[in-house]
Amino acid sequence: MRRPADFQAREPGRTTYLDGVRAAAPIGVAALAFGVSFGVLARAADMGRVAPVVMSVTTFAGSAQFAVASILGAGGGLVTAIVAAILLNLRYGPIGLSAATTFEGPWWRRALTAQLIVDESWAIAQRDDGRLDRHLLIGAGLLLLVCWTTGTVIGTFAGDLVADPESLGLDAAFPALFLALLWSQVRDRSRLLAAIAGAAIALALMPFTGPGIPIVAASLACLVGARKPA
Amino acid sequence: MSAVWISVIVVGLATMAIKAAGPLLLARRTPPPRAQAALEHLAPALLAALVVTQALGGDNGGFTIDARLAGLAAGAVALLLRAPLLVVITAAAVTAALVRLVA
Numbered sequence: 001m002r003r004p005a006d007f008q009a010r011e012p013g014r015t016t017y018l019d020g021v022r023a024a025a026p027i028g029v030a031a032l033a034f035g036v037s038f039g040v041l042a043r044a045a046d047m048g049r050v051a052p053v054v055m056s057v058t059t060f061a062g063s064a065q066f067a068v069a070s071i072l073g074a075g076g077g078l079v080t081a082i083v084a085a086i087l088l089n090l091r092y093g094p095i096g097l098s099a100a101t102t103f104e105g106p107w108w109r110r111a112l113t114a115q116l117i118v119d120e121s122w123a124i125a126q127r128d129d130g131r132l133d134r135h136l137l138i139g140a141g142l143l144l145l146v147c148w149t150t151g152t153v154i155g156t157f158a159g160d161l162v163a164d165p166e167s168l169g170l171d172a173a174f175p176a177l178f179l180a181l182l183w184s185q186v187r188d189r190s191r192l193l194a195a196i197a198g199a200a201i202a203l204a205l206m207p208f209t210g211p212g213i214p215i216v217a218a219s220l221a222c223l224v225g226a227r228k229p230a
Numbered sequence: 231m232s233a234v235w236i237s238v239i240v241v242g243l244a245t246m247a248i249k250a251a252g253p254l255l256l257a258r259r260t261p262p263p264r265a266q267a268a269l270e271h272l273a274p275a276l277l278a279a280l281v282v283t284q285a286l287g288g289d290n291g292g293f294t295i296d297a298r299l300a301g302l303a304a305g306a307v308a309l310l311l312r313a314p315l316l317v318v319i320t321a322a323a324v325t326a327a328l329v330r331l332v333a
Contacts, residue, residue: 026316047234058242068237070289078233085241089248091276096252098269101260103253110257111250119280123273130270169326172301175285176322179305180315182277191274198275202282210291211283218279225271226264 020139023124027140028147030173031062031120035148037165038065039155045073049156056152060118060145064088067211087212094219095122102132116141123181190225197221297333301326 035056042052047069055065064085071081099117102125103110116138125137155162165171186192198221205214261269285302288294305322313321 026314026319029316030319047238051234051238055238055242058238059245061245064241064245068241072233072237078237081233081237082240082244085237086244086248089241089245092245092248093251094272095276096249097256098252098272100252100256107254107257110253111246114250114253115246117249119276123277126273130266167327167330169297169301169323169328169330171284172298172305172326173319173323175281175298175302176305176308177315177319178277178280178284179302180309180318182274182281183309185274185277191271194271195274195278199278199282202279203286206283206287207292211287214283215276215279218275219272221275221279222268222271224275226268 015133015135017135017139017142020121020124020133020136020141021143022139023136024121024140024143027120027124027177028143030170030177031144031147032151032154033165033168033170034062034174035151036155036159036162037151037170038062038069039152039157040159040162040165041066041073041155042069042152043156043159045069047072052156053149053152056149057145059085059089060115060148061089061092062118062148063211084210084212087210087216090212090216091119091219092117094216094222095119098122099125099132099137102134102137104134113138116145118144120144120177120181123178123185126185128187190227193224194221197224297326297329300329 038056039052042055043049052065052069055068059065067084067088068081071084072078095117096114099114099122103113118141121137121141121144122132124140125132125134127133182195186195198218201218201221202214205217260266281302285298286293286295301322304325305318308318308321
C-alpha cells in the first residue's frame with residue numbers, strides 16, 4: 001500500500017536518533033497542543049501546578065492522564081481514577097513485549113528507555129522487517145516527551161489564555177493521526193487482516209466495557225499473524 | 231497525602247512497570263518464530279483499535295457519534311491524496327472544528 005511521505009521506508013541499521021525526532025515532528029505539534037489541553041483540564045480539576053507536570057514526565061500517556069484529571073475533577077473516587085488509568089495503559093504490556101528485544105544494555109537502562117514507548121513512537125519505529133528500530137523509537141519518544149511536558153506546563157500556568165481544545169477539533173486530530181500511522185503499517189494481506197480484526201474486537205467490546213479494555217483485547221488480533229511462518 | 235498526589239504516584243509507577251515489563255522479562259531472548267510473527271502484527275491490530283476507540287469512544291464507554299467522525303473522514307481524504315502527516319492531522323482538526331462551529 002502507498003505510504004504518506006513521512007513514512008518512506010528506511011534502511012534498517014542506518015537510522016539515527018535525529019531521524020526519529022524528524023519523523024515525530026508533526027506528531028510533536030499535536031502532542032504539544034494535547035499537552036496544553038491536559039494542563040488546562042488538570043488545573044480545572046484542582047490538581048495544582050506541579051502534579052500534572054510530574055505526571056506528564058512519569059506516566060507519559062495522554063489518555064490515561066486525561067482519565068485521571070476528568071474523574072478527579074468530576075468528584076469521582078481515587079480508586080476509580082487509578083483503575084481507569086491503569087486499564088487505559090494495559091496495552092503497553094503487549095506493546096512492551098513486541099519491543100522487548102529492541103533495547104540494549106543493563107536492566108535499568110532497558111527499563112528506562114522502555115519509558116519512551118508511547119503509541120506514536122512505537123508506530124514510527126516499526127521497520128519493514130517487522131522489528132523495531134531503537135534509534136527511531138528513542139528519538140521520537142524523547143521529542144514527544146518534551147512536547148507533551150512543555151504543553152502541560154503551558155496549560156497549567158497559562159491555561160486561561162487557551163481556547164477549549166474541543167472547539168479547536170483537537171480530539172479529531174488523534175484518530176486521524178492513528179489512521180495515518182496504521183496506513184503505513186498495512187502493507188500486506190495478513191497485516192490488513194490484523195487491522196480489521198483489531199478494529200472489530202474493539203468495536204464489539206466498546207458497548208460493554210470501560211475505556212481501555214477494547215484496546216488491550218484488540219491486541220489478540222495479532223494472532224492472525226502467527227499462522228504465517230516468519 | 232492528597233488524592234491528586236496518590237493518583238499521580240500510583241498511576242506513574244504502574245505505567246512505568248507495565249512499559250518496562252516486556253523488555254525486562256524477555257531480555258534479549260528472541261521469541262519463537264510464530265510468536266515473533268504474531269508480534270509483528272501487533273501494530274496494525276492496535277492502531278486500528280485506537281482509530282476506532284478515539285473516533286467513536288464516549289467519555290464513559292460506549293459510542294458517541296460527533297464531529298470527530300467528520301474530522302477522521304477529512305484526514306482519510308488527505309491520506310488518499312498522499313498529504314504529509316501534519317496536513318492529515320490539521321485537516322481532521324480543522325474539519326471537526328468547522329462542523330462544531332456550524333452545528
